[in-house]
Amino acid sequence: MGADMRLEERDVSGPGEVDEPEFAGLAERHRRELHVHCYRMLGSFEDAEDTVQETFLRAWRRRETFEGRSTFRAWLYRIATNACLDLLARCRPEPASGGEVRWLQPYPDRLLDELPAAGADEPESLAVARETIELAYLVAVQHLAPRPRAVLILRDVLGWPAKDVAELLGDSVNSVNSALQRARAGMREHLPAERQDWAGGEEDTGTRELVRRFTEASVATDIPALTALLRDDVRSSMPPTPGLHLGRDSVLGNWIDDGFAEMTGLRGVATAVNRQPAIAFYHWRADQGAYLPLTLDVLRISGGAITEVTIFHADRFAGLGLPDRLPAE
Structure with a gap:
């Protein structure tokens, strides 16, 4: 990695001498991690995609401003963060409220697998990478104002020094440290209380069994079986449809009212998004002679029970690489 980084820095030490295809190739190396960074900032896969494109466009137009004082990667992160802040100021001047994020979109694990992997000797980095992409984290961070949000992600996720964050935002180090403390307090307010139970770790046998039972009960529309799988304080939402349902009775009542x-x-087809188990549900359409996309249910599991179900509409299937139809069984 060090040799590659030195090569990268040498390649762009004189950006005026680099043509557009070469510059694009250097930037492209960082597309996935920049996309994930923008996704954490924005909570929307599509907005992150647009912002990365804007980042690359700004980087090319401003290539003369790269002076080699930092890595090319860090320079791109600076541009990407500012592009996110510009989008938030333009389109979302107010952060999320009330515990729900209507613009939230899922991120497929198959694309997260493209990120550079943390080594076996970096368990903390691996845990941070997993924790900070889960939907509960995304929901919590979207409740922060944009600048404290940027500070939190740059400091706690990317590990940037306070002085570098201050330079990026045009603030003092004291202001950055103060914003970080406020952001951490805000995260504690919105993150699940049992975070230590659900954060990090590979999916275990118990989790797989719970997902299997949830899938079977859903396909059978077996309300008593689903009731037994949901924790008393389960939460459910269906972005972008408004409404956050809290508690087993409220969640099941909403599903029943919707005709489930x-x-x-x-x-149901098992999949994974945001490092969480998910089930893509399809509904038989006789006129099409096939099962067509219905919903994507993303589960959060703690203590052997389902504690949150985030349901996304069928329009998310294509972006997740899921089939647009299933044949008759």
Whole structure:
């Protein structure tokens, strides 16, 4: 990695001499990690995609401003962070409120797998990478004002020194440290209380069994079976549809009111997004002779029970690499 970074710095030490294809190639190395960074800032996969494109455009236009005082990667992160802040100021002047994020979108694990992996001797880095991409973290961070949000992500996720964050934001180190403390307090307010139980770690046998039972109960629209799988204080939302349902009775009541209990012809396909188990549900359409996308249910599990179900609409299937239809069984 060190040799590659030195090569990268040498390659762009005189950006005026680098043509556009060469510059694009250097920037492209960092596309996925920049995309994930923008996704953490924005909570939307599509907005992150647009912001990375804007980042690359700004970087090319401002290539003469790269002076080699930092790495090319850090320079791109600076541009990407400012592009995110500009988008938030333009489109979302107010942070999320009330515990829900209507613009939230899932991030497929198959794309997260493209990120540079933390080594076996870096368990803390691995845990941070997993914790800070889960939906509960994304929801919590979207409740922060944009600048404290940027400070939190740059300091606690990327590990930037306070002086570098201050330079990026045009603030003092004291202001950055103060913003970080406020952001951490805000995260504690919005993160699940049992975070130490659900954060990090590979999916275990118990989790897989719980996901299997949830899938089977959903396909069978077996309300008593689902009731047994949900914790008393389970939460459920369906971005971008407004409404956050808290508690087993409220969650099940909402599903029943939406007609779930009368549904037939469902199939479930296991997948994973945001380092969490998920099930893509398909609904049989006789006129199409196939099962068509219905919803993507993303589960948060703690203590052997389902503590949160985030449901996304069928329009997310294509971006997640899921089939647009399933044949008859």
